[in-house]
Amino acid sequence: MRILVVYASADGSTAEIARRIAQRLRERGHEVSDQPVGSAGSLHDIDAIVLGNAVHDRQWLDEATNFVNANRQAVSSRPFWTFSVGMPDALPKAVRKIARTEEDAIINQLGDLRPRGHQLFSGVVKPSQFPLASRIFLHLVGGRYGDFRDWPAIDAWALEIADQLDGAATISDAAKTRLAKQDNDRESTGSAP
Numbered sequence: 001m002r003i004l005v006v007y008a009s010a011d012g013s014t015a016e017i018a019r020r021i022a023q024r025l026r027e028r029g030h031e032v033s034d035q036p037v038g039s040a041g042s043l044h045d046i047d048a049i050v051l052g053n054a055v056h057d058r059q060w061l062d063e064a065t066n067f068v069n070a071n072r073q074a075v076s077s078r079p080f081w082t083f084s085v086g087m088p089d090a091l092p093k094a095v096r097k098i099a100r101t102e103e104d105a106i107i108n109q110l111g112d113l114r115p116r117g118h119q120l121f122s123g124v125v126k127p128s129q130f131p132l133a134s135r136i137f138l139h140l141v142g143g144r145y146g147d148f149r150d151w152p153a154i155d156a157w158a159l160e161i162a163d164q165l166d167g168a169a170t171i172s173d174a175a176k177t178r179l180a181k182q183d184n185d186r187e188s189t190g191s192a193p
């Protein structure tokens, strides 16, 4: 299958996660292109889409929502998955629960589009990314800085997508075989379609 992995990333950690997912899907035999949302061309030849987004201020970056809105028809007619990259693992447990509620808000941003799956990953959190007020806030709530990407979890999610796509391919192959058999049967009995 031809899969497009597109991403919106402000500081690069979402881009690296997207490239890793693309690589894992390639290893499963798919033809995969990975690129920033702004460079994604026509979706005409694409069979499935994975869309990754950095979370800023509890929302996807504008370029990600613009991509979704500009391609709503094409996205809704293909299997698609989304992932978001935020900072839940940089926060202490009590605050982390609040960060996890972002997922619902993010899915709501998609409107009537229903991804086959959405995953929230933690990304990279550096003091230099934040204005002073946010650094003070993070300090007060006990936030930490670092690279919180969980590569085994990211790989596992990519393989889940590959499994689902393989399942879809198997079903459609089976359907094709059944239809071909029906055609043959009709021809051999001379019955009208």
Ligand SMILES: Cc1cc2nc3c(=O)[nH]c(=O)nc-3n(C[C@H](O)[C@H](O)[C@H](O)COP(=O)(O)O)c2cc1C
Pocket: 008, 009, 010, 011, 012, 013, 014, 015, 054, 055, 056, 057, 058, 059, 085, 086, 087, 088, 099, 102, 122, 123, 124, 125, 126, 129, 130
């Ligand atoms: C200005 C700013 C706002 C952020 N707001 C959120 C947020 O609301 N929720 C969250 O989970 N992470 C938030 N983060 C953390 C980022 O999502 C995290 O650093 C992620 O790795 C960024 O991805 P990127 O490197 O692809 O830009 C914010 C980061 C920045 C710099």
